[in-house]
Amino acid sequence: MDPRLYADLDGMPDLLDAVQDYAHDILGGLDDRPVTSTARPADAEPLPTQGIGGAAALRRFETRWAPGLSASAGPRYLGFVTGGATPAAVAGDWLTSVFDQNTITVQDSAASSLERESVRWIRDLLHLPDDFTGAFVTGATMSNLTGLALAREWIGDRLGVSVSTQGVAALGPVVVLSGAAHSTVSKALSVLGLGRDSLHPVALLPGRDAIDVDALRAALRDQDGRPAIVVANAGTVNTGDFDDLDAIADLREEFPFWLHVDGAFGAFAALSPSHAHLVAGLGRADSVCVDLHKWLNVPYDSGLQLSRHHELQARVFGNTSAYIGVPGTDPDFVHLTPESSRRLRALPAWFTLCAYGRDGHREIVERTIALARRVGQQLAEITGVELLAPVRLNIVCLKVPGDPADLARRIAETGVTFLTPTVHHGTPALRLAFSNWRTSEADADRIVEVFRHLLSGG
Ligand SMILES: *Cc1c(COP(=O)(O)O)cnc(C)c1O
Numbered sequence: 001m002d003p004r005l006y007a008d009l010d011g012m013p014d015l016l017d018a019v020q021d022y023a024h025d026i027l028g029g030l031d032d033r034p035v036t037s038t039a040r041p042a043d044a045e046p047l048p049t050q051g052i053g054g055a056a057a058l059r060r061f062e063t064r065w066a067p068g069l070s071a072s073a074g075p076r077y078l079g080f081v082t083g084g085a086t087p088a089a090v091a092g093d094w095l096t097s098v099f100d101q102n103t104i105t106v107q108d109s110a111a112s113s114l115e116r117e118s119v120r121w122i123r124d125l126l127h128l129p130d131d132f133t134g135a136f137v138t139g140a141t142m143s144n145l146t147g148l149a150l151a152r153e154w155i156g157d158r159l160g161v162s163v164s165t166q167g168v169a170a171l172g173p174v175v176v177l178s179g180a181a182h183s184t185v186s187k188a189l190s191v192l193g194l195g196r197d198s199l200h201p202v203a204l205l206p207g208r209d210a211i212d213v214d215a216l217r218a219a220l221r222d223q224d225g226r227p228a229i230v231v232a233n234a235g236t237v238n239t240g241d242f243d244d245l246d247a248i249a250d251l252r253e254e255f256p257f258w259l260h261v262d263g264a265f266g267a268f269a270a271l272s273p274s275h276a277h278l279v280a281g282l283g284r285a286d287s288v289c290v291d292l293h294k295w296l297n298v299p300y301d302s303g304l305q306l307s308r309h310h311e312l313q314a315r316v317f318g319n320t321s322a323y324i325g326v327p328g329t330d331p332d333f334v335h336l337t338p339e340s341s342r343r344l345r346a347l348p349a350w351f352t353l354c355a356y357g358r359d360g361h362r363e364i365v366e367r368t369i370a371l372a373r374r375v376g377q378q379l380a381e382i383t384g385v386e387l388l389a390p391v392r393l394n395i396v397c398l399k400v401p402g403d404p405a406d407l408a409r410r411i412a413e414t415g416v417t418f419l420t421p422t423v424h425h426g427t428p429a430l431r432l433a434f435s436n437w438r439t440s441e442a443d444a445d446r447i448v449e450v451f452r453h454l455l456s457g458g
Helices: 003-010 011-027 054-064 088-097 111-125 141-159 183-191 212-219 245-253 266-271 308-315 346-380 403-412 441-455
Strands: 133-137 176-178 199-201 228-233 259-264 289-293 303-307 395-400 420-424 427-433
Touching: 003 011, 011 054, 054 303, 088 346, 111 133, 111 303, 111 346, 141 183, 141 228, 141 259, 141 289, 141 303, 141 308, 176 183, 183 199, 212 228, 212 245, 228 245, 245 259, 259 266, 266 289, 266 346, 289 403, 303 308, 346 395, 346 427, 403 420, 403 427, 403 441
Parallel strands: 176 199, 176 228, 228 259, 259 289
Antiparallel strands: 133 303, 289 303, 395 427, 420 427
């Protein structure tokens, strides 16, 4: 054994203690850490020939790379939709590495069963019916890709071809209809061979990011009975808007289509009794996408794909081999997911749900919604600032005086908060997304104060 590796084997408790102390400092200092950082090492370092051992690597990381890492786990990082990691989720994530399980099969370990329990918990958290099954994937991008891969196979069934054996060319053109689809839907269509051009945007309701269901009906009618894919949105990134999922699901009585719902963060509206109506009808979808590293506040990378078409899934993702076997009636995850070998990604989610339960996570969702609304109201009182949409959920979308990207940069330079610019229906805008379990009213006040200060010319 390499001497440094041997020394670390011997000194493992000390190394882990050092990492724990360091992690404690970082997490304890999140509130004061600049929310973003531009620090980068000056020079590239060559690959070490002889390593320096774990303890020295930790010190090297601390000085060389850590100063450049953002406080995205902290309470005032509002860019994109970025959750943090609850204490129990961090514990689960550490133990995922410690146990280093491969959830490929049930042959050697209960890890797959733990994952199944976690999937059921999240299904129940979101009030989805019992016939939904699912698997952990790296995030909503892979979840959308998986759902759309099932949709592709389902269309093949309707047309009498098997895409999984014959290839996508056997299918001919497929039409994918959506209102304000997330960019990852287009990416998934590119990967799946359906092509980005297969995505046909459907008109939105006036001033909204929600699909106009009459326009969708007309687009489906134009298909003349050819099966299609509808991607409905539960929580759009710009304004947190929702399609009318029940009205869309009703259209299946008239037209053949697969209904995929992208509820990456918006599906968590189900946790708040006063917002659950926004996701009414979610359980009528064929496939559902949710992200866990956003509003569930588990570390990256964690998302869930859910669907009620188990058999189709094993056909698309089946990974038959002499040593793994064939997908049976209750296939292993290796036959259900894009990956083969996979970490016990469910453990952080299992930990946080076990530790805080439905009530704990409902409180996070409700508090962040309330903070978004409060910040939205207070910012709209600043001269020249205008809400571009009502705060329906956890996202504030603003028109600001001047160039939003420039204001976003100046806001980031304060180190207090980080927001991302966007374009909303042609208007350059700024958006603030609240989803971190740590965010408090005091944080909300500091965020508003930064705007007041910068926009008063101060
Ligand atoms: C974040 C998000 C995605 C992409 O998710 P990743 O976790 O980045 O893969 C897809 N759809 C919506 C609505 C999102 O908010």
